[in-house]
Structure formats: structure tokens, C-alpha cells
Amino acid sequence: MITLFTSRTGLVATTGVLGGVLAVTALAGTSNAATSGNDAGNQPKPQASASQAGTQEASDARIDITPGQGAYGVAINGPVSVTVSKGKLTKVTMTAIATGAETPGTLSADGTSWKPNGRLERATRYQITAEAEDAKGRSVTGNATITTVSPNDFIGHLSPQDGSTVGVGMPVTVNFDKAIGDSDKAAVESEIHVSSSSGQQVVGHWLNAHRLDFRPEKYWKPRSTVTVTLNRHGIQKTVTFRIGRSQISTVDAKTKQMTVVRDGKTIKTIPISSGSTEHPTYNGQMVISEKFEHVHMNGASVGLTEKDGKPSYDIKAVPHAMRLTDSGTFIHGNYWAADSVFGKVNTSHGCVGLKDDRDGGDGKQPAAWFFDQSMIGDVVIVKNSDDKTRLAPDNGLSDWNMPWKEWVAGSPTA
Template identity: 50%
Template sequence: MFGKPRSPEDAIKVAPDDGAKGVKPNERIEVSVPDGRLESVKVVRAQDAQEFDVPGRIDEDGMTWRPLDPGALPLAAKYSVDAVALDGHGRRSARHTTFTTYVPDERFIGYVTPENRATVGTGMIVSLEFNREISDRAAVQRAIRVTSKPAVDIAPHWFGDTRLDFRPEKYWKPGTKVTVDLDLRDVQAAPGVYGLQDKSFTFTVGRSQVSLVDAAAHTMEVRRDGEVLSTVPITAGAPKTTTYNGRMVVAEMYEVTRMNGATVGFTDDDGKGEYDIKDVPHAIRLTTSGTFLHGNYWSPNAPGNTNVSHGCVGLRDVKGGSSATPAGWFFDRTLIGDVVEVVNSDDKKVAPDNGLSGWNMEWKDWKKAG
């Protein structure tokens, strides 16, 4: 006599329990039998009207199945388990169960610079700004990969708990293809905070353009692929509002923008901005703190002669802007990611985290944790 057949629940044990919700990444995922052997186990994740098999393996004794990487099961997903087993008497049993993984209350994402499919200058730094503080930097950093063709050594550097930048030791070579892979989905960055992104960004490095601003000589030498294109007159920061020294990278470009001193701390006794220019032409952002290289039509005699700005670099322009002016000429030949270096200003060197200014940090220091 074979005895009374077991129920599917007794013949095949499944963890988590059927219908379980909120299954955490560290919880046990397992299918087992008390005797006999498992004939087949199929665990499937359903998402976006598609099905994805969960890789797993039945032990040599045939009695237990486990996923190859249990911690890799995506969160906020529903899974189905279908198992078939033969008991010690050769009777076949089948069992179907479902469970749902933990749905985090909080998610984090990283905002990537530069934009996907952009063509940039050779000074571009890959920068990720996270919307939440990252306490497990190592886990997040492991989930981000920046590669290039041709290949170069690319290193990460943290600036505080919400920003992670990547760059090579030297400027990118023109023509380099760079790929940023974010495998952040379900990565735990802080207690209860999990990543959302699983995507890639790519960009191409265009020609090399590096411009040297000499604040004392009131000039800017523009070099393209090592050759001098032109030397144009500039005005830099006045003696009391000097321009930062150091290498800065073009981060944004505006045909026209408004500049109000109050937004960057330049106010009069009444709290109003020391300046408020509603139509600044050919504005190129160099730092987060407000350093721009822009057209200047209100001080036409300053470029080439004297420094009068509040820390920006000004080029001759006309009201409304014109491609025929030095400012328009430079704007039309500039890419996001181009480098502008300032020398001979009576100021400190720009901080590496002020905009994309990481080139001002020595490579050995950049490769430290930050």
C-alpha cells in the first residue's frame, strides 16, 4: 500500500508562503520536498506585460531549489512559482503559488550630466546628482559603470552625500564614445531607500576647445585642437569682486538670460540686487555659484582694458546679441563640456565641486573616496 497521497502543500514546500506580500531582499526563496525529488521548478516575474524567468538550480539530491542570486530579485514585483515533484512512491504532485516583493516607500534616482546622446567638449565630467542622501556610497557606486571607447582609466569621486562625479586623468580625446550604465534599480542607498533606474546614457566627445582667460591682460585665447583660433578682449571681475582662477567647464548655454545680483549674494543696503540685467546675451555658465562668460553691451569700453564685472567674464556684444561680435562668435563655436581656464586673477582657485570644476583636483586626490 502506498498510503494516502499528500496534499500539494505537504508534498511541495514553498517559501515565501503563497500570497505573501512585502517580501524583503534578504528573505528565504526556496522550493523543497520532504522526500522524493523535484522534477521541475519555474519561477517567473511578471512586469509590463512581459515574463522573466528567475534563474535557479535544484540541488544534487533533487530535494531543494534555490535562486542563483536571491538578493537580485527586483522589488515591487509579483512572482509565480510552479513546481512539479515525485514523492518516494513515484507519485507526481504539482503546486502553484505567488508572492510579491517589497514595495519601497522611498525611491532615489540620479540626474545625469551630460544629456543622453549629446556631443560635448573634451572637458566634460560625468556628474550624477541624487535626489536623496546616499549613506551606502559603496553599494551605489558599484551599480554605476562609466566606460569609453577608446578605453581610459575613469575614476569616481564623491562630493558629499548626493553627488558622484566621474572623469579620466586627462581631458577626453576627441571622438571618444562614453557610456554610463545605471544598474540602480532596487539598490539600497539608505535605510528604506531603494534605486529606481536601470538604464544607459551615451555621449560623444567632439573637437577639443580650451580657452585661456588672462584676467590681468584682459584677453582670452581660444584654442581649437591645439591651434589658436583667436585672441579676444575680455573684462573680468573688478578688484572687489574678482573672478575665480582655475579650470571651469561649460555647463549651460543661453542665447539670452536675466542676471540679478540678489540671486548670487550681491545686494545693496535695501536688499535689492546690485545689478539686474534682463537681457544678457550669449550667456555661458561656468560654475554653479554664478560665474558666467557672457556678452556685455553695457560696458563697451571695458573688454581689453579694465575689469568691471561681479566675477563673470564679459565679451563685447550688442543689445539683443549678434554673431558678429566677439561674444556671439565665441558662443557659436562653443559646446557644453568645453574648458575655460582663468589665470592671473586676484582670487582663489575655483572649488572642484563648483560646477564641473573637478579638473582642479589632482588625480591622486580625485581617486580618493571624497
């Protein structure tokens, strides 16, 4: 995921790598590059110093504070961390300078890293102080002052990843941490341009006040390259990702079979068990957004409980699970149903089940095969289910269920 910061005046593509995350930042005309000292007029503080300078040998321990001294426009849920090499952290404090309030954090079990718990406050200057010792007990101290993003700014998270390869159904998604008002949507959208090497027209659509997605009318052309350009006042940042082979799998809830089509050719038909009459699977076009070798599934997490309040199901390790909607629809391995269920009876609480073994270790099982053959962005279509509701486009990556005319109408810049 790429994190970009935007102000009400727009996007700026000043970039830096923070803990492996690319940050694109804007703060109403200011830069967020880290400085070597404190604010103007103050003497800079050293990043690290021996606790008894001149009286003992320098410590081998090296403290690193991310995002670094003087950083501002820092995301409130961003990559703030303290790490140490050749030693262990003995104490870390993070304090709001104006109020003195200390931010709670967690030290790793091995003592080499620390992170704050939860979100930080907006528009707040924090002092981070860390102490560490090397193997010989020699201490070192690290300090950094950072400032978080302003209340007038909003943070956007862009996916898919720069340089990734995804399926033909993967939209470009920007999720903002604050609601974008109708009066600001056109300005924000105009500074994000998405194009494809296939020549397909790509249009943005505001699915809600927090989410802006981009897609073409039809699925992306296989093996094309998609380019996302962030442009403000001539400063530009480009992100690219590649579309892989086309894989579109169609689940027929009536015949209880799934047909897997790769680049226009059927490569496999798999018996399935979809949602029961009481809990039918959504009809429509869904996109794989996450893959898990195993995942814990509990009915209470999606509002499915019995009269006594207990979850309708609680399965600790569901194998080969791939998310299709945010509301809890997965296509996954099923080891608890009898073999006679698959292709014959719809028994699930809304998911699509494929035959599997308990630990997911048998690669010959249908669920294992499909998991190995699938990538993020692949399309799974469900038809002939008893479900009568329209699958909402913002429920997962279900953009393709919205007619193109309606999609274009949702863009203030189209």
C-alpha cells in the first residue's frame, strides 16, 4: 500500500521511503523532509549520544527513530517506530510537547523495537526519547521531535502496490482517513491521473466520501501496465503496476459448479458448496482482495449468532481462504463437510466452499489448487444464487457491479 498525504490545496509528490512504505506528501506548500535539528531558532539536538560522554567507551548499540528528527506531516497511523541494532532498548518515551501527555507503546519481546499503541493526535509535536544498551552494558540515547499531520489535511492510502502484478479486476483505490466534501472532490480527483498501456479509458468514481476508485469500462486488458500519476504544481510522482493473465471464475449456485477460465479458455471445473437458502451468497462480480493460508472465522464477527448469543460457527483455521467482500464473503477450503456436499448441496453461511483437507497441506485438493492458481485482483462471479440484494460496489472491490454510465456520473471531472 502506498500512503499519500493531501492538503485541501492538493497533492504534492515529494517522496521518501519510510520503513519500506513510500510516502507522497503535501502540507499546504511546505515540505515534510526531515531536518537535522529542531525548529528554526533552536539548537539542534543530537540523534544519539553516550550517556556518560568522555567517561566510557562509545556504545555499539545504534538507535534509529522513524520517521526521523524534524519530520512533520507524519501520519497519525503512520510508520512511527524505534529500533536498535547491536543492543536492546531499555526505555522509550513519546510525549506530546504541549501537554506532557505520554503516548503508550509496546516494546518487542526481544527488546529491539518499539511502536506506539494506536493512532496519534493530529497537529501535535511529539518528543521521542529512546535509551539502549549494548552487550557490554554501555548505554546510548536517541532523540527525535516529530509533528503529525494537520486537521486540515487528509491522508490517502493507494492500492495496489507500486511494482505489483494483479488480476484483471483490480481497481485503483484511494482510501482517505477523513471525509472529502463535495466541494473538494473535483480538485482532489483532478490531481490523480490513471492510464493504461492498453489505451482503455479510465474514470474515477467516488464510492463514498472516503473512497475514490478508478477503473475502465471492462476489465483491464491482460498483461497491460497501469500508471497512476500524482501531479501538483508541476511536481509529479508516478506509480505503476502490471496486469497479469486473465482469470475469471464463475460460480453457479444452481449447478453448484465453478468454472475457471484463464485467458478465455476453461482450465478447470470445480464442485462447490455456496450459501444456503437462509444465507445465500451474493450474486455479482467480486474481486479477490486478500489471500490467507489459514484464517480464523467466527460468525459473531459478521453478526451471525444463535439465540444464546454464541457464534453460529467458530472455525480456528479455515484453509486457503480468499476474501471477496468486506462484509465477510470468502472463497475457501472446507474440510468439515462430507465429500457428498460439494456439487450437490449449498450449506454455507454465504461463502463459497471448495473441498480441502484440515491442514491445507494436500496440494491436490480443489481448494489448494484454486488458491495456488489465483492472485489478488482475480475476478469471481456468482450467479443463480437465491440472494436478491444488489452487491454494493464499495463492499470489497466490487466496483464492476455498477453500470458504466452510472460509474462515469459519479466522477466530478469526467
